Amino acid sequence: MIYSTILLDGFWYVAQTLIGIHLFWPLLLYLVYLMKMKRVNTTEQSVPEGDYAIIVTAYEQTHMLPAVVASILRSKHTNYLIYIVADKCDVSTLHFADERVILLRPEQVLSSNTRSHFYAIQHFRRPHERLTIIDSDNLVDENYLHELDRSFNDGFLAVQGVRNAKNKNTMYACLDAARDLYYHFYDGKILFGVGSSATLAGSGMAFTVSLYRECLTQLDIRGAGFDKVLQFEILKRSKRIAFNQHAIVYDEKTAYTDQLVKQRSRWINTWFKYFRFGFSLMGKGILNANVNQLLFGFTLLRPPLFILLALSLVFFLINVFINIWVAIAWIVGILAFVGGFFLSLHHSEADKQIYASLKGIPLFIGYQLVSLVKARKANTISIATKHYERGETTK
Numbered sequence: 001m002i003y004s005t006i007l008l009d010g011f012w013y014v015a016q017t018l019i020g021i022h023l024f025w026p027l028l029l030y031l032v033y034l035m036k037m038k039r040v041n042t043t044e045q046s047v048p049e050g051d052y053a054i055i056v057t058a059y060e061q062t063h064m065l066p067a068v069v070a071s072i073l074r075s076k077h078t079n080y081l082i083y084i085v086a087d088k089c090d091v092s093t094l095h096f097a098d099e100r101v102i103l104l105r106p107e108q109v110l111s112s113n114t115r116s117h118f119y120a121i122q123h124f125r126r127p128h129e130r131l132t133i134i135d136s137d138n139l140v141d142e143n144y145l146h147e148l149d150r151s152f153n154d155g156f157l158a159v160q161g162v163r164n165a166k167n168k169n170t171m172y173a174c175l176d177a178a179r180d181l182y183y184h185f186y187d188g189k190i191l192f193g194v195g196s197s198a199t200l201a202g203s204g205m206a207f208t209v210s211l212y213r214e215c216l217t218q219l220d221i222r223g224a225g226f227d228k229v230l231q232f233e234i235l236k237r238s239k240r241i242a243f244n245q246h247a248i249v250y251d252e253k254t255a256y257t258d259q260l261v262k263q264r265s266r267w268i269n270t271w272f273k274y275f276r277f278g279f280s281l282m283g284k285g286i287l288n289a290n291v292n293q294l295l296f297g298f299t300l301l302r303p304p305l306f307i308l309l310a311l312s313l314v315f316f317l318i319n320v321f322i323n324i325w326v327a328i329a330w331i332v333g334i335l336a337f338v339g340g341f342f343l344s345l346h347h348s349e350a351d352k353q354i355y356a357s358l359k360g361i362p363l364f365i366g367y368q369l370v371s372l373v374k375a376r377k378a379n380t381i382s383i384a385t386k387h388y389e390r391g392e393t394t395k
Helices: 002-036 065-073 115-123 144-153 171-193 211-215 228-234 259-273 277-288 291-300 305-322 325-345 351-382
Strands: 052-059 080-087 100-104 130-137 158-165 205-208 242-251
Touching: 002 171, 002 305, 002 325, 052 065, 052 115, 052 228, 065 080, 065 130, 080 115, 115 130, 115 211, 130 144, 130 211, 130 291, 144 158, 144 205, 144 242, 158 171, 171 242, 171 259, 171 291, 171 325, 205 277, 211 228, 228 259, 228 277, 259 351, 277 291, 305 325, 305 351
Parallel strands: 052 080, 052 130, 080 100, 158 242
Antiparallel strands: 130 205, 158 205
């Protein structure tokens, strides 16, 4: 009986420690980043243009494709071809006059990001050196490819850019944008700055074609989360994913509750499916004395932010009745997390719309709890986020 009590107590405090450390972790990383930060020569230097295959994936919806193609064609870079993979799409209304745009319509439904990517690779018009992945709802900054060139010229084989908000038309879209600012700051700029890798974000990312093929050729990834598998495969090979804050794409944020619930259900499902990669990378990092793998692996173990905050609140409330000092520690941890969150918004120069939307965080978390309930069947409910045309509304 005594041993059972000791074991339960031990489990209780270990569980709290494993969750609580993630509240302080962002600020700890930031302090390390400040100590490592050096003055960088910002003199503009020209770098050779790489040959890019720009893969634009679409599933069922095509109404945003003309805009993303137009944004790419405005690029200051000249050495690229655009491959549009229109999976399960009606392409009868799509017409692109520019010969750099190749429209591909798979004969059979692929229902997979990686299958679409490899379908494009199999139809390359020439042996491209690099590929970059763009979603059909994105817009691409005119300097995007030039910025990728800078990272590749520094010797990196994989690069993650920034996905800025294209729309802030609802409170949910602004909150989604705030979330992205947090992740880009800590899981991109800071994590890369301390010697690890930026996490991949699904689009606005680029790789050498050889690395992409090496990592995923033998894997058939279904459902959401190909980026989670890809980043694991890259880190497993002891390579770093660079972060380039000037390689910008503009991403359509989830503006309505039905979008939010379905999208977050897929993302939550993905975290539960792949968070185990964190243990593997941490183990490799310890055995190899590899800071990149160790820090990245630990980052993968962090639960989605709403789960982290919900568990922290539960632990706090329970400790109010059993150990007031531990309850106070949870308050300190939650305040540290909130401080770190606002720090990310400050450094990312968030606008007034985003700050004003923060009052909706409890409702935002509430809908994500609904997503948690639906996460198990997420990939059968929806495969891709449905985006609405301007002026179109949802129930």
